[in-house]
Each structure stands twice: as C-alpha cells, then as structure tokens.
Amino acid sequence: MPRGAVIYQVYPRSYADTNGDGVGDLPGITARLDHIASLGVDAVWLSPFYRSPMKDFGYDVSDYCDVDPIFGTLADLDALTARAHALGLRVITDLVFAHTSDQHFWFNESRQSRDNAKADWFVWADAKPDGTPPSNWQSVFGGPAWTWDARRGQYYMHNFLTGQPQLNLHSPAVQEALLEVVRFWLDRGVDGFRLDAINFAMHDPALTDNPPLPPGGPRTRPFDFQDKIHNQSWPGIVDFLKRLRALTDSYGGRFTVAEVPGDRADQEMQAYTEGDDTLNSAYGFTYLYAPALTPDLVRATAAVWDGRPGQGWPSWPFSNHDAPRAISRWAEGRDLSAMARLTTLLLMCLRGDVFLYQGEELGLPQGEVPFDRLVDPEAIANWPKTLGRDGARTPMPWTADAPHAGFSTIEPWLPIDPRHLPLAVDRQAADPASQLALTRRLIALRKAHPALQCGALTMLDAPEHLLLFERRQDDERLLCVFNLGHHTLDWSPPEGWQVIEAVNGDEGPLAPLSGRVLSPVSGAFA
Known part of the structure; x- marks a missing residue:
C-alpha cells in the first residue's frame, strides 16, 4: 500500500x-x-x-x-x-x-477445566478470599471486567461484553x-x-x-x-x-x-x-x-x-x-x-x-x-x-x-x-x-500531488479559527487554508500563490467552512 x-x-x-x-x-x-x-x-x-x-x-x-x-x-x-x-x-x-466470542470452540474447551489443552488460552483467575473479582478492572460496556464461571470455579476476564472473553496473548x-x-x-x-x-x-x-x-x-x-x-x-x-x-x-x-x-x-x-x-x-x-x-x-x-x-x-x-x-x-x-x-x-x-x-x-x-x-x-x-x-x-x-x-x-x-x-x-x-x-x-x-500523499506537513501561524499549513515533497509545495470558525475571515493568499482547489468559495475573504489549496504560480519561487 x-x-x-x-x-x-x-x-x-x-x-x-x-x-x-x-x-x-x-x-x-x-x-x-x-x-x-x-x-x-x-x-x-x-x-x-x-x-x-x-x-x-x-x-x-x-x-x-x-x-x-x-x-x-x-x-x-x-x-x-x-x-x-x-x-x-x-x-x-x-x-x-x-x-x-464465548461461543468460540477455544473458549468452550478452556472453560471445561484448569488442566485441558487450552486451559491458559484465556485470562482466568481465582476469586479474592471474599469471592469478589481478582482486580478492580472495569469493562468498556459497563460493570466489572470479570465474570464468574462455575465450571472452572474461576473468573474470566473481558474488557468488553461478558460474551467476549479475553484471549491470553x-x-x-x-x-x-x-x-x-x-x-x-x-x-x-x-x-x-x-x-x-x-x-x-x-x-x-x-x-x-x-x-x-x-x-x-x-x-x-x-x-x-x-x-x-x-x-x-x-x-x-x-x-x-x-x-x-x-x-x-x-x-x-x-x-x-x-x-x-x-x-x-x-x-x-x-x-x-x-x-x-x-x-x-x-x-x-x-x-x-x-x-x-x-x-x-x-x-x-x-x-x-x-x-x-x-x-x-x-x-x-x-x-x-x-x-x-x-x-x-x-x-x-x-x-x-x-x-x-x-x-x-x-x-x-x-x-x-x-x-x-x-x-x-x-x-x-x-x-x-x-x-x-x-x-x-x-x-x-x-x-x-x-x-x-x-x-x-x-x-x-x-x-x-x-x-x-x-x-x-x-x-x-x-x-x-x-x-x-x-x-x-x-x-x-x-x-x-x-x-x-x-x-x-x-x-x-490527493493522488495527483505527492506533497499531499506523503509530504511533510508544516504548521504556519494564523489568526484564531484559521488553520494554515504547508505540505511539501521534494520540489512540490502546497498551501492549505481552512476557516473552521463561524465568521468570515479577511485572508489573502501570499504573493506568488494560486488556488488549485477550493470548497465553499474560491476567491475573496474566507467564508465560514471554506477551504483552499494553493500552489506556487509557475516560476514564482524559482
């Protein structure tokens, strides 16, 4: 790729x-x-x-x-x-x-006992002496990241749903x-x-x-x-x-x-x-x-x-x-x-x-x-x-x-x-x-310009709500400018640059949500 x-x-x-x-x-x-x-x-x-x-x-x-x-x-x-x-x-x-899944055949085997061939393929742990989970870890979807399994007499870990047991990598x-x-x-x-x-x-x-x-x-x-x-x-x-x-x-x-x-x-x-x-x-x-x-x-x-x-x-x-x-x-x-x-x-x-x-x-x-x-x-x-x-x-x-x-x-x-x-x-x-x-x-x-695909990105100073950066690869330079705010901004391209692509307005002040890509006029920076 x-x-x-x-x-x-x-x-x-x-x-x-x-x-x-x-x-x-x-x-x-x-x-x-x-x-x-x-x-x-x-x-x-x-x-x-x-x-x-x-x-x-x-x-x-x-x-x-x-x-x-x-x-x-x-x-x-x-x-x-x-x-x-x-x-x-x-x-x-x-x-x-x-x-x-807890329906994967690996887990079905692992949960049967503590000494089968896949016993350690998932994350199992004993309860604390009071029966509570082995750690305080919480799952993404809510509640402890541990569920009790009576077959093994242990908890298994799951960072997400209880039906998504954690593999032991x-x-x-x-x-x-x-x-x-x-x-x-x-x-x-x-x-x-x-x-x-x-x-x-x-x-x-x-x-x-x-x-x-x-x-x-x-x-x-x-x-x-x-x-x-x-x-x-x-x-x-x-x-x-x-x-x-x-x-x-x-x-x-x-x-x-x-x-x-x-x-x-x-x-x-x-x-x-x-x-x-x-x-x-x-x-x-x-x-x-x-x-x-x-x-x-x-x-x-x-x-x-x-x-x-x-x-x-x-x-x-x-x-x-x-x-x-x-x-x-x-x-x-x-x-x-x-x-x-x-x-x-x-x-x-x-x-x-x-x-x-x-x-x-x-x-x-x-x-x-x-x-x-x-x-x-x-x-x-x-x-x-x-x-x-x-x-x-x-x-x-x-x-x-x-x-x-x-x-x-x-x-x-x-x-x-x-x-x-x-x-x-x-x-x-x-x-x-x-x-x-x-x-x-x-x-x-993007496909036509190596600077956009894999060139360096250099941020440039700009007023609030204005995003301004340069992309550069070998001899190609592009200037990218975006008004991310709610109000029109009075911005003009530097001398020697021309707009090659624009959205929501291609000339004059930058309207809210407008963006432009500029390249040097031929010979401008020779």
Whole structure:
C-alpha cells in the first residue's frame, strides 16, 4: 500500500442486502464495488464478517476462518476479493485478536477445566478470599471486567461484553494460533488487516488494580473512572506485532494497521509503528471522538506526528462505525453540506493514510434511531447518556425513491433516516455539484500531488479559527487554508500563490467552512 493511501470502510451489515433479510451481505458489497472503485480509493476495509453470535455485531468472533451465514460464504468472500482486485482495489479485513466470542470452540474447551489443552488460552483467575473479582478492572460496556464461571470455579476476564472473553496473548500457543489465522486469510488473497483494539490484547499478569483518574472529564461508565494501565497496553504487544509483520511481509506488499483507542493512543500508535519491523500504520481516534474541529486539534496532532527519524505512519478517519458521523459532531448549527465539503478537503490534505467511511462520500449526517429501534448494547445500557453507535451504522442509501432506499427489499435491521434519501447515490451520481462528485475530485487531487500523499506537513501561524499549513515533497509545495470558525475571515493568499482547489468559495475573504489549496504560480519561487 502506498503511503498516503485512501481506504474506504464498509460496514457489511449496512452496505447492501441481496438476499432480502434486511441485513447487508458480501454479495451486496461485490455488486457495489464499482461505486467504491469510482471514488478513486486504493483499498476497501471490511468490518468483521466472520462467524459470530452477533452480540457485538461481529466483533465477537466464534470462528476466525469462516464467514457468518448472514453475510454469505467463503466463496462469496473469494468472489468479492477477485472482483476488487480486477477493479484495482486492495481488500483489508478486520482481525479481532484481543478477545473471541464465548461461543468460540477455544473458549468452550478452556472453560471445561484448569488442566485441558487450552486451559491458559484465556485470562482466568481465582476469586479474592471474599469471592469478589481478582482486580478492580472495569469493562468498556459497563460493570466489572470479570465474570464468574462455575465450571472452572474461576473468573474470566473481558474488557468488553461478558460474551467476549479475553484471549491470553502471553501464551505462545495463542500467538501461534492467531498467526495461523493470518496465514489462512493471506492464502485466500487478502491484502492486509486492521487489528481491532490491539492495545487491549495483553494485560498485566499480576492483575494489579488500576488507579483512579483525577476528577474531571465525562464519566458515563465505571470504565471512565480508571487509569487503564494494567488491563491493557502491556509492552509485550509490540513483540507480537513484530511477529505478525514478519509474516505479512513474507507474502509481499501486504498492509497492517493497528486500531489504537484510549488515553495513551498517541504513545501506543507510535510504539506499534516505529521502525521497519512493526506495523505499517496505526489508526487513531484523535478526530473520531473530538467534539469540535479546531485548528488547535489539527496542530496538536501534527506536532505528535512530526516525521522525525524512525517514526511510524499514522492513519486518520473522521468517521467510522463506532463514532458519530463527523459532520454532525462538528456542525455546531452550521450547514451540514458545507461541513461535509470542508471535512472532505481537510481529510485529503492530512499527512498519513486516510479512511473514508461509507456514506461520507454522500455527506450523510448521523442517523436518528429511536430508542425502540436501538440494537447497540452500549447505547441501550447507558441510554441516554451514551449516544451509541447505531446512528453511524444505518443502511447505505442507494436509490432515493426505491423501497428502503434500495438497500433491501424488506425493513432493514436499522431504520433509514429520511434525511438520507435526498443524498442517495442515484440522486448524486449525475450531479457535478454533488458531494459525491466532489469526493471523487478531492481524492484525485490527493493522488495527483505527492506533497499531499506523503509530504511533510508544516504548521504556519494564523489568526484564531484559521488553520494554515504547508505540505511539501521534494520540489512540490502546497498551501492549505481552512476557516473552521463561524465568521468570515479577511485572508489573502501570499504573493506568488494560486488556488488549485477550493470548497465553499474560491476567491475573496474566507467564508465560514471554506477551504483552499494553493500552489506556487509557475516560476514564482524559482
């Protein structure tokens, strides 16, 4: 994968349903790959499609080497991969290696006794003398990160749902089994992997209690009260990632990207990508959970990822299946379509690989899902304090006037927001002024300029609410300017620069949510 790649994320449940059950499937993705290829992206990332009881919608895997029947078959996955390759797209899949489903056959064996062949494949521990869990660790979805199992007479650990028992990556046998999973998919032609929540993959074997965080910050779950230094982020994760990278490199040209959420994401992202023997990139949450888009946010991120020798390579999404859609988070009462144009241009100007989530190319706002249609366990458990993930997962609108927006022939698993219908693919496809057309144009802009793909990024001084930076690669220089505020700013390009791309206004003062990319006039700086 070239540095500076643009990767399109598909959430399979919500992309296209071909068998009329209201849930998207692999043949539906294959049928829509022409749309993805038309954007000009380099690769498509598929969220999990493995066998699963779907307690966490595929992130609870019961068989890493098979496709869940709700999505299709292994043959369907092979057909998808072949069609993607024919269109020049690489295929990246999710690997969920921090935990499995409690219905995985590994866990079923592990829980039977303390001395079977897989007894130490998961994290088990005795109760304290009073019967309480072995540590104070809390799960992301609420409540202790420990559940009692009478068969073993022990607690098992789970950082997420009780149905997602924690794998013990301290075990060499577990590491070997997971590397065999990687080989299985590489042999089927997969081009790379996103490693889900990989900083949760190893814990402190001493089961040391986490200390409390200082007062302050939003706290909607017990998890939010702790400094998570013992239940995740163990240094040995890096050694496992090096083994994984060596394996993928042996297949040539494969791509690996770590998902790294949490309080120490910047530090861990760099540890997981440093040098040439760790992962190719790390997928950060800096923008995903940011409540506002500000120049300071972009400046701080650029300061961390400054390109110093040996530093790895970041990847940036603005939206995904776990976070509310960016334009809804950042609009602050401003026009959503203008925000969509601005954020697409800014994303294409950032240093790093960039991920475009399905529907961003259409400018979809966060879907509105009534309480009685929620399915996300986190949203239901913490309602109404936690917004949840369902609103970012509503079905893709393909045809505005078709039943269920052309996604399915029956009522989908999540409702389609009526505001999405005018933004459907068929309404935008022939409109040169649409968000879809702009997305194609801005991806092409990034592809045409090495400075945008992999050049250095230098922040420049600018007034409040104005974001100004330079991208530079060899002899190419580009100036990127964005008004992220609510008021028009009086800004003029320096002498010798000309606008080559713009959104929400290409000349005169900078209107709110306008952005421009400039290049030197020929010979201006010779």
